[in-house]
Amino acid sequence: MRSFSNDNGSYCCDMRGMLGFLILFLLSKKPMHGQEIAEEIARRKGERPSPGTIYPALKSLREMGFIASDEREGKTIVYTLTERGKNALRISKRRFIRTFLGVFP
Amino acid sequence: MRSFSNDNGSYCCDMRGMLGFLILFLLSKKPMHGQEIAEEIARRKGERPSPGTIYPALKSLREMGFIASDEREGKTIVYTLTERGKNALRISKRRFIRTFLGVFP
DNA sequence: TTATATATATCGCATACCCAATATATTATA
DNA sequence: TATAATATATTGGGTATGCGATATATATAA
Numbered sequence: 001m002r003s004f005s006n007d008n009g010s011y012c013c014d015m016r017g018m019l020g021f022l023i024l025f026l027l028s029k030k031p032m033h034g035q036e037i038a039e040e041i042a043r044r045k046g047e048r049p050s051p052g053t054i055y056p057a058l059k060s061l062r063e064m065g066f067i068a069s070d071e072r073e074g075k076t077i078v079y080t081l082t083e084r085g086k087n088a089l090r091i092s093k094r095r096f097i098r099t100f101l102g103v104f105p
Numbered sequence: 106m107r108s109f110s111n112d113n114g115s116y117c118c119d120m121r122g123m124l125g126f127l128i129l130f131l132l133s134k135k136p137m138h139g140q141e142i143a144e145e146i147a148r149r150k151g152e153r154p155s156p157g158t159i160y161p162a163l164k165s166l167r168e169m170g171f172i173a174s175d176e177r178e179g180k181t182i183v184y185t186l187t188e189r190g191k192n193a194l195r196i197s198k199r200r201f202i203r204t205f206l207g208v209f210p
Numbered sequence: 211t212t213a214t215a216t217a218t219a220t221c222g223c224a225t226a227c228c229c230a231a232t233a234t235a236t237t238a239t240a
Numbered sequence: 241t242a243t244a245a246t247a248t249a250t251t252g253g254g255t256a257t258g259c260g261a262t263a264t265a266t267a268t269a270a
Contacts, residue, residue, distance in 0.1 A: 016122030044204045104209045
């Protein structure tokens, strides 16, 4: 279990598998482009997902119809939640909240 | 991304990778044995982790010194958080809370 | 224009995660 | 005792996940 591998016993859980959820949640607050998302995740997790992480994830979410990429404006491509994505997020959030009930203060 | 594979667009995120964290959290509330933990996770997630999931996870956590297994009492083996585990959980919780800030109402 | 910086994209890969199947141990019941 | 039920344990394997390296595109600076 890589998630718990630090030797001083102070680190656990890299939250593998939550990236898609996190992206959907972040996009539900405001449309963003890739690097913006990576930055926000870095702020929260303390570790910035690499390009090889963030873009395949975005592609996957787009292919599933959860997010839409607006036309390229300048260097960036802005992603927005679709209705389908909003719905998926709503359901997932419920599950998430029920699963981790009590973890939040 | 298996996590988002349902076709009606209502499902996302199986929270793969959070099992260890969840177990630590549950054990922080009260000592439990394997099946008890599986049951509680089932209640929360709606899906019961199989024996092949829960026991290797427990073993891994024990090997890392995060949990201790009390002597077998009857059929069951009760697991408790160690000091090390409490510490790891505290750190992870902080990270978790900061990462998913705003998801909880 | 050329050079540099930033954003996006893809591909291969190691590995972690979890499950199905199976085995063992203990207890309860007939 | 034999049988069933429950709890624990292990192993092999499928697969998703995320990263490193690399490539491309656009924009800005020199």
